[in-house]
Amino acid sequence: MNEGHLTFLASPDWRRMLETDVLPWVDAAGDLGDDVLEIGPGPGLTTDRLRQRVPRVTAVELDESLAAPLAERLAGTNVDVVCADATASGLESDRFSAATCFTMLHHMPTPEQQDRLFAEVHRMLRPGGIFVCTDSLDIDMIRDGHVDDIFVPVDPNTLQSRLNAAGFADVTIDVRDWQFRAVARKAA
Numbered sequence: 001m002n003e004g005h006l007t008f009l010a011s012p013d014w015r016r017m018l019e020t021d022v023l024p025w026v027d028a029a030g031d032l033g034d035d036v037l038e039i040g041p042g043p044g045l046t047t048d049r050l051r052q053r054v055p056r057v058t059a060v061e062l063d064e065s066l067a068a069p070l071a072e073r074l075a076g077t078n079v080d081v082v083c084a085d086a087t088a089s090g091l092e093s094d095r096f097s098a099a100t101c102f103t104m105l106h107h108m109p110t111p112e113q114q115d116r117l118f119a120e121v122h123r124m125l126r127p128g129g130i131f132v133c134t135d136s137l138d139i140d141m142i143r144d145g146h147v148d149d150i151f152v153p154v155d156p157n158t159l160q161s162r163l164n165a166a167g168f169a170d171v172t173i174d175v176r177d178w179q180f181r182a183v184a185r186k187a188a
């Protein structure tokens with residue numbers, strides 16, 4: 001991530017936006033259950049909120065320079081931080097009651113890797129488990145914040161078929177002014 005983006009994701013402004021915009025949307029998606037996977041926690045403001053809602057969180061972060069301080073900060077809590085590529089983390093199949101990712105999909109370098117992630121999330125969810133993700137739309141304000149950074153936005157219009165192809169059912173996509181939310185379920 002570029003420096004400006006990283007600073008923003010650790011800022012009080014992003015904390016406020018999570019409280020007012022993102023987390024209420026996640027809460028409305030349904031019960032996340034007892035064992036939740038978070039993909040791409042970054043500095044961990046999303047993890048801080050998620051871990052207040054559920055008994056156990058496993059946060060998988062690719063970037064060692066973010067995963068290490070997060071693991072240190074949350075040591076002894078209900079969060080396990082794993083430094084790994086979530087498309088090949090080696091975590092158990094059929095384990096998690098829910099999987100989440102917030103503003104991370106567009107940080108994956110190709111649509112093929114995003115699709116690999118969807119398939120991996122499906123593998124790691126237990127039957128009946130839900131996947132809840134939010135991500136930014138391809139609009140100038142967001143694109144401008146990704147200079148010298150990866151920006152591969154997901155088109156919400158194609159997401160239903162992509163999630164179906166990964167094995168998910170009951171897909172719902174909601175689009176707002178700068179972001180979308182997708183909720184999908186692994187068949188029981």
Ligand SMILES: C[S@@+](CC[C@H](N)C(=O)[O-])C[C@H]1O[C@@H](n2cnc3c(N)ncnc32)[C@H](O)[C@@H]1O
Nearest residue numbers: 040041042060061062063085086102103104107
């Ligand atoms: C924009 S940050 C979002 C951070 C946090 N979810 C939030 O909303 O505040 C995206 C994060 O996803 C991580 N990431 C990107 N690709 C990943 C992958 N394949 N596996 C795990 N984490 C990944 C990046 O390193 C980065 O920390």
